[in-house]
Amino acid sequence: MPERNDIERFFDPKIVAFFCNWCTYTAADLAGTARMTYAPNVRVIRIMCSGRLDPQFVLSAFREGADGILIGGCHPGDCHYQEGNYQALRRFILLKRLIHAFGIEKERIRLEWIAASEGDKVQRVINEMTETVRRLGPLDLEPITKKVIDYMSVTHHEMVSISHRGSS
Amino acid sequence: MSTVGTGSNDKCKIGVYVCHCGINISSKVDVSKTVRFAAKLPHVTVSREYKFMCADPGQDLIQQDIRDGRINRAVVASCSPLMHEPTFRNTMAEAGGNPFLFQMANIREHVSWVTLDNTAATEKAMSLISAAVERVVFHQPLMPNRVPVHPDVLVVGGGIAGIHAALTLADAGQKVYLVEREPSIGGHMAKFDKTFPTLDCSACILTPKMSAVRAHSNITLWSYSEVIGVDGFVGNFKVRVRRKPRYIIEERCVGCLDCIEACIYKSGKVPDEFNEGLVKRKPVYIPFPQATPLVAVIDAKTCIGIRTGKCKMTCIDACERDAIDLNQSEEINEIEVGAIILATGFKTFNAKRIYRYGYGKYSNIYTSLELERMVNAAGPTGGEITLKNGQKPKAVGIVHCVGSRDNKTNKYCSKVCCMYSLKLAHLIKERTGAEVYNFYIDMRTPGKGYEEFYDRLLEENVHFIRGRVAEITDWVMTPEEEGKLVIRAEDTLVGVVRRVPVDMVVLSVGLEPQPDAEDVGRLFNISCTREGWFLERHPKLAPVSTFTDGIFLAGACQGPKDIPDSVAQAGAAAAEALALIDRGYVVLEPNTAYVQDELCSGCKTCIDLCPYGAISFDDEKDTAKVNGALCKGCGTCVASCPSGSLQQYLFTDDQIFSEIKGVILYA
Numbered sequence: 001m002p003e004r005n006d007i008e009r010f011f012d013p014k015i016v017a018f019f020c021n022w023c024t025y026t027a028a029d030l031a032g033t034a035r036m037t038y039a040p041n042v043r044v045i046r047i048m049c050s051g052r053l054d055p056q057f058v059l060s061a062f063r064e065g066a067d068g069i070l071i072g073g074c075h076p077g078d079c080h081y082q083e084g085n086y087q088a089l090r091r092f093i094l095l096k097r098l099i100h101a102f103g104i105e106k107e108r109i110r111l112e113w114i115a116a117s118e119g120d121k122v123q124r125v126i127n128e129m130t131e132t133v134r135r136l137g138p139l140d141l142e143p144i145t146k147k148v149i150d151y152m153s154v155t156h157h158e159m160v161s162i163s164h165r166g167s168s
Numbered sequence: 169m170s171t172v173g174t175g176s177n178d179k180c181k182i183g184v185y186v187c188h189c190g191i192n193i194s195s196k197v198d199v200s201k202t203v204r205f206a207a208k209l210p211h212v213t214v215s216r217e218y219k220f221m222c223a224d225p226g227q228d229l230i231q232q233d234i235r236d237g238r239i240n241r242a243v244v245a246s247c248s249p250l251m252h253e254p255t256f257r258n259t260m261a262e263a264g265g266n267p268f269l270f271q272m273a274n275i276r277e278h279v280s281w282v283t284l285d286n287t288a289a290t291e292k293a294m295s296l297i298s299a300a301v302e303r304v305v306f307h308q309p310l311m312p313n314r315v316p317v318h319p320d321v322l323v324v325g326g327g328i329a330g331i332h333a334a335l336t337l338a339d340a341g342q343k344v345y346l347v348e349r350e351p352s353i354g355g356h357m358a359k360f361d362k363t364f365p366t367l368d369c370s371a372c373i374l375t376p377k378m379s380a381v382r383a384h385s386n387i388t389l390w391s392y393s394e395v396i397g398v399d400g401f402v403g404n405f406k407v408r409v410r411r412k413p414r415y416i417i418e419e420r421c422v423g424c425l426d427c428i429e430a431c432i433y434k435s436g437k438v439p440d441e442f443n444e445g446l447v448k449r450k451p452v453y454i455p456f457p458q459a460t461p462l463v464a465v466i467d468a469k470t471c472i473g474i475r476t477g478k479c480k481m482t483c484i485d486a487c488e489r490d491a492i493d494l495n496q497s498e499e500i501n502e503i504e505v506g507a508i509i510l511a512t513g514f515k516t517f518n519a520k521r522i523y524r525y526g527y528g529k530y531s532n533i534y535t536s537l538e539l540e541r542m543v544n545a546a547g548p549t550g551g552e553i554t555l556k557n558g559q560k561p562k563a564v565g566i567v568h569c570v571g572s573r574d575n576k577t578n579k580y581c582s583k584v585c586c587m588y589s590l591k592l593a594h595l596i597k598e599r600t601g602a603e604v605y606n607f608y609i610d611m612r613t614p615g616k617g618y619e620e621f622y623d624r625l626l627e628e629n630v631h632f633i634r635g636r637v638a639e640i641t642d643w644v645m646t647p648e649e650e651g652k653l654v655i656r657a658e659d660t661l662v663g664v665v666r667r668v669p670v671d672m673v674v675l676s677v678g679l680e681p682q683p684d685a686e687d688v689g690r691l692f693n694i695s696c697t698r699e700g701w702f703l704e705r706h707p708k709l710a711p712v713s714t715f716t717d718g719i720f721l722a723g724a725c726q727g728p729k730d731i732p733d734s735v736a737q738a739g740a741a742a743a744e745a746l747a748l749i750d751r752g753y754v755v756l757e758p759n760t761a762y763v764q765d766e767l768c769s770g771c772k773t774c775i776d777l778c779p780y781g782a783i784s785f786d787d788e789k790d791t792a793k794v795n796g797a798l799c800k801g802c803g804t805c806v807a808s809c810p811s812g813s814l815q816q817y818l819f820t821d822d823q824i825f826s827e828i829k830g831v832i833l834y835a
């Protein structure tokens with residue numbers, strides 16, 4: 001067995017999380033209120049429902065330099081909007097295949113159902129995710145992959161200008 | 169307080185305000201460092217810190233900067249937006265700014281409270297602040313959406329909590345629908361003889377309230393009914409209620425009992441639910457003498473007339489008022505209400521789950537609720553406490569914490585069992601003169617007059633043994649134990665294992681959520697705790713609100729509670745509902761989806777995705793179209809639109825992309 005190398009020991013991964021407002025974000029607040037400490041590597045972005053998660057958010061986060069992505073939503077059947085989390089699940093499965101094709105390890109994205117009362121689960125999942133990504137090391141995207149992602153994540157601003165150009 | 173300004177003259181002028189939250193944030197996060205950091209971010213014109221941003225002087229800082237033209241957008245880095253976003257949006261609006269040109273960075277719940285290392289906490293705070301700054305650049309000025317509130321209220325569950333809430337609202341002049349799924353309202357309280365700690369008669373204080381519900385012109389009481397559908401949102405709920413057929417025409421029945429007398433069954437046939445199965449009832453019955461409404465009900469599962477049609481149907485002939493209709497079918501009523509109060513109560517722990525206590529195996533072992541019926545003068549034994557052989561018990565054991573404070577069943581304390589065990593101990597002693605042994609882990613009697621009640625019991629020579637009961641058995645070791653039930657427990661005060669022979673055992677079963685609590689939660693779109701209690705919005709500051717605006721909680725459905733607490737909470741829930749109705753309108757979060765026509769390709773992907781049918785297709789323009797009144801703002805359609813045409817206010821792609829960028833760039 002090789003020694004745990006320096007990168008693994010000192011590498012502090014950057015992880016972006018997308019948490020739905022009603023369950024997982026609330027659970028993360030609860031973890032705070034209950035002073036459950038966990039790894040500082042995860043930055044949470046609040047969306048109303050995990051169904052809002054556009055696969056492009058994930059790709060763009062990788063492109064910007066995230067080493068891992070965590071997605072949190074309500075348990076199946078508990079989505080505040082009935083079925084947004086099922087959409088999130090479908091997109092997640094697709095995303096896994098997509099990032100695999102880009103040469104990104106599947107473990108760099110994780111989807112978890114975390115209910116509003118499960119502050120301890122937020123703590124556990126964030127710690128586990130941080131460890132997993134730490135072990136995988138920094139994400140080093142091929143220049144060509146970056147290009148492809150750039151091409152895919154044309155934001156709607158650019159779209160507007162394209163469409164205006166097209167119509168004029 | 170320090171101020172750093174960059175003096176940028178850009179159109180977008182952002183003020184960043186970092187809160188110390190006393191020392192809640194500043195003890196972990198180097199606030200001054202974050203302020204200096206923020207000052208250098210693009211478009212930031214003002215960067216300040218303050219001890220309590222949510223306090224008036226904190227808010228004044230923002231308002232002054234707006235009024236002086238220094239800023240037109242703001243970022244507050246403090247607690248969770250779920251806590252104070254409304255506060256600061258209001259701050260913006262009051263100073264003439266647009267409330268939505270604002271973003272919060274959650275550096276308390278998500279940073280200072282959960283991070284061990286100070287340097288890491290400061291870095292995380294900076295990255296969240298930079299994300300908020302990047303994001304707020306893309307914010308659009310929006311108008312909050314005002315919609316009128318329907319003045320009627322729905323109360324679900326007619327226990328003491330639901331009854332009290334309904335009466336409070338009705339007395340205030342509001343129209344209330346009270347939906348109860350059993351044939352009568354009253355809940356658990358209707359089953360008790362006396363209530364702790366005052367020992368006043370339960371029926372004497374409950375019956376007048378039940379009658380008031382029946383008589384109140386503002387209350388529509390639908391018993392034997394259930395809510396089956398809830399649509400809409402705060403102020404404008406559309407609710408569907410199923411009224412189960414009771415095979416009795418409610419308006420005609422006067423509760424004379426003639427039909428019950430006339431039923432072809434001369435005696436009871438089915439376990440009587442109200443009496444905890446201690447006796448049997450007929451297929452046609454009235455649950456208890458004070459039932460409200462006082463209307464008979466026929467149980468379709470056991471009535472031969474309904475099941476086979478082959479019955480003499482003597483009940484029909486006996487009813488002088490022609491109130492019996494064996495062909496009745498269910499009725500679905502649709503109502504509109506502005507607010508909903510859930511008061512669905514609890515169920516008791518199933519004592520059979522603790523096999524060692526022998527419930528269901530040995531006779532003369534009762535649950536506390538069964539004993540409540542037995543000591544009740546209107547109960548199956550007329551208030552007599554007797555053994556199966558008809559004799560009075562000479563020794564009775566009461567086992568506390570059955571299904572409470574136990575890792576194998578429920579971890580939590582059920583809060584009322586110590587007190588009701590004391591009450592039952594007193595009543596048993598009074599009625600039988602028996603020796604009473606209470607086995608407890610800890611005596612929990614906080615409450616007005618509660619500890620005094622415990623003292624009184626000590627003086628009444630009730631025995632108290634501190635220790636969890638290991639087992640209840642009929643396996644005897646000495647001649648004195650012959651024919652008795654033996655309670656084995658370690659007396660932890662003395663440090664010996666005791667075997668106490670008794671004639672009767674009462675198991676003080678804990679309180680559990682209703683078995684269908686999760687389903688009911690789902691129906692009303694509210695969350696449950698892990699155990700299944702309904703989750704309040706904030707355990708201290710919003711104890712009767714839920715995360716779904718307009719839906720409030722009362723009574724034991726939110727957690728174990730005694731009657732005084734249930735009533736207090738019901739009053740609070742009624743007041744919250746009244747406050748909502750009295751204001752007359754609600755402000756909806758303007759986070760709906762919208763289509764940018766020029767980008768829509770007309771693919772129709774989004775249309776079927778919307779769970780609320782808010783998206784339709786405009787055939788003329790060949791584009792999709794969102795109905796803002798139906799959209800609830802989940803954003804699912806937005807994420808699915810292949811052309812980037814659909815966007816969601818407050819969560820546009822640009823806003824989220826910039827947040828991602830900000831969070832990583834400065835991490």
Ligand SMILES: Cc1cc2nc3c(=O)[nH]c(=O)nc-3n(C[C@H](O)[C@H](O)[C@H](O)COP(=O)(O)OP(=O)(O)OC[C@H]3O[C@@H](n4cnc5c(N)ncnc54)[C@H](O)[C@@H]3O)c2cc1C
Nearest residue numbers: 325327328329349355356363364512513514723724730731
């Ligand atoms: C053995 C025992 C003795 C007790 N003694 C005392 C005492 O002496 N003093 C005291 O202060 N407290 C006592 N308590 C506690 C007391 O029972 C509760 O505080 C009180 O009953 C809570 O009232 P509630 O209205 O919240 O719930 P409940 O009494 O449980 O009433 C809930 C009602 O909602 C109805 N319901 C449930 N689900 C639905 C649905 N989906 N749709 C429509 N209706 C629904 C139920 O049928 C029921 O009528 C005792 C408890 C037990 C178990």
Ligand code: SF4
Nearest residue numbers: 768769771772774809
């Ligand atoms: S998914 Fe997008 S492009 Fe397709 S119809 Fe809906 S708004 Fe138009």
Ligand code: SF4
Nearest residue numbers: 778799800802803805
């Ligand atoms: S945001 Fe959600 S509720 Fe609104 S139109 Fe889209 S799918 Fe429907």
Ligand code: FES
Nearest residue numbers: 020049073074080
């Ligand atoms: S609201 Fe949490 S997943 Fe939809």
